[in-house]
Amino acid sequence: MGAREICVFGDSIAKGVVLHPITSRYEIIKLNIEKLFGRNKVNIKNYSMFGCTVAKALSLIKRHARELTGYNSVFLEVGGNDCDFAWNEIAANPEKEHVPKTPLGEFKSLYEQVIEEIRNNGGKPTILTLPPLEPNRFFNWVSKGINKDNILQWLGDVDMIYRWQEMYNIEVMLLATKMDVPIIDIRSAFLKRNNYGDLICSDGIHPNNDGYDLIFKTIGEQYQHQLTV
DSSP states (O other), X not given: OOOEEEEEEEOHHHHTEEEOTTTOOEEEOOOOHHHHHSSSOEEEEEOOOTTOOHXXXXXXXXXXXXXXXXXXXEEEEOOTTTTOOOHHHHHHOTTSOOOOSSOHHHHHHHHHHHHHHHHHTTOOEEEEOOOOOOHHHHHHHHTTTSOHHHHHHHHSXXXXXXXXXXXXXXXXXXXXXXXXXXXEOHHHHHHTSTTGGGGBXXXXXXXXXXXXXXXXXXXXXXXXXXXXX
């Protein structure tokens, strides 16, 4: 039996970025294929990049369209950057209306195009849900050096950051159902933990090493299950 071929389009989480707890610099963890799938016969081509939005993912997929038919699965993990805001602009003008990098309706439309582009080129998409952010850490991280009070005034409460990201995750799950795309739910694996914040870096958004271990385990289990049904 030949090796399974998988490619990945996503953001820094799909790339394996962690924030070093001492240096506060971003690093990339080494992907352990055995830990991810419990087998050696898996080849992964990772096109993920830091800051990737759904529009950038669509651009990358179009660039590599001819390759997609050669993969058993095309993993997609985007949304975390799309729902983010220009926090410095909010801090400067909390009374104004501010929109995320990709408004929700546009996010949905572009994600549909991503799935169609993959399928039109012979690929088989698999969607990953968004890992949850930790709102208090994320708030402290994005408000460094700018007016925290103004950001909080605009938000209403810090937990709004979590609820806003959750809306994008819901759209991802609805889209998977609507377009009959297999989904791997890494978010629920975090939320089942009593203290899921223990699995997230001090920036509130990137999983730490333990968090990635959980992601690897979840992907491996759910992907293997999909292959058997």
